[in-house]
Amino acid sequence: MHINITASETGGNKGSSGALVHYLEKENRLSPENDQHLSPEYWFNGSHEDILRQEVRSKIDNNIAKLGKEDAKFFLINISPSQKELSHLVAQYGEVGAKEKLKEFAVKVMDEYALNFKRPGINSHKDLLWFGKLENYRYYSHKDEAVKQGLKNTGDRKEGRQMHVQVIVSRKDMTNKIKLSPQNNSKGTNKAHSAKLGQFDRMAFKQSGERLFDQEFNFDRGLKDTLAYANTMKNGTAMQKAQMQVLDTMSGHRVEGLPYVVGQLSQGVAEGLFADIGQMIGTAGKAAGALFELLMTEVPQAAPQVSPAEEMQKRKKKKKGQSQSVTISR
DSSP: OEEEEESOTTSOSSSOSHHHHHHTTGGGGSOTTTOTTOOOOOBBOSSOSOBOHHHHHHHHHTOOTTOOTTSOOEEEEEEEOOHHHHHHHHHHHHHHHHHHHHHHHHHHHHHHHHHHTOOTTOOSGGGEEEEEEEEOOOBOOTTSHHHHTTSSOTTOBOSSOOOEEEEEEEEEETTSOOBOOTTOOOTTSSHHHHHHHOOOOHHHHHHHHHHHHHHHHTOOOOGGGSHHHHHHHHHOOHHHHHHHHHHHHHTTSOOTTHHHHHHHHHHHHHTTOOSSHHHHHHTTGGGHHHHHHHHHHHSOOOOOOOOHHHHHHHHHHHHHHHHHHHHHHO
């Protein structure tokens, strides 16, 4: 599950939303001979599913009270399930049903977006001014490696299932009174700033998408498919990576309740809550005993650590022994 917040796919968000709205209408402009299976996709917002582009632009562009010329007026949220997740939806609901379920899912994601600000009066998607647009395909751009190598042309459709939702959300709430910025990533540390713009934890928001999808659609997400795992293995410390590798080894066992425990521990690992593997296992409560047994049977014991001085001494002895061996042979 990929959820990302940007300014705009058309270059900026400090002026009118018209260019972005027009860009997101691209599939509706496809001629019938290019795709006879596509019917027009209208905009939706949790209350209506037949909203026209003119209404989207008008409402976003007029919801800017007390915003300056250089202030952001709106943001773009990209909600993109993986091909594995999309296949899961289609298997459960069919092609048409999967589209409707993805729209419903987007509404719940916007509930999480609202709650993430932790501001009084901002409790659900109904408190936001936003519009979603389902897109069926993705297209190659000049930035893609395949285009650079001449294997694909700009504008060619990408392979596989590519269905996703793009959401334009106003900087101001539905009442046009409260400023909300997902760019304020203070997480509540700057109280004055958070009181003015709302605090926003981007990582928590992205992870909420995974949690929602798994709960709503009974999706069995492996540890390696989680954002916590990917982020830790890319940016974590050596200890965090070791802890995550231990959890990955354990996750291969069929033990009742283990997936939930591993999932909870992986969040703690990603947040750097555990000093070592022992502490991580110890926080598992009743499951700690079972996890410790798995650790003993499946995870190789770590070699005893050697200090730099001891390592240097060993190298000197080894080098001296090799020198003596050469002298004797002569």
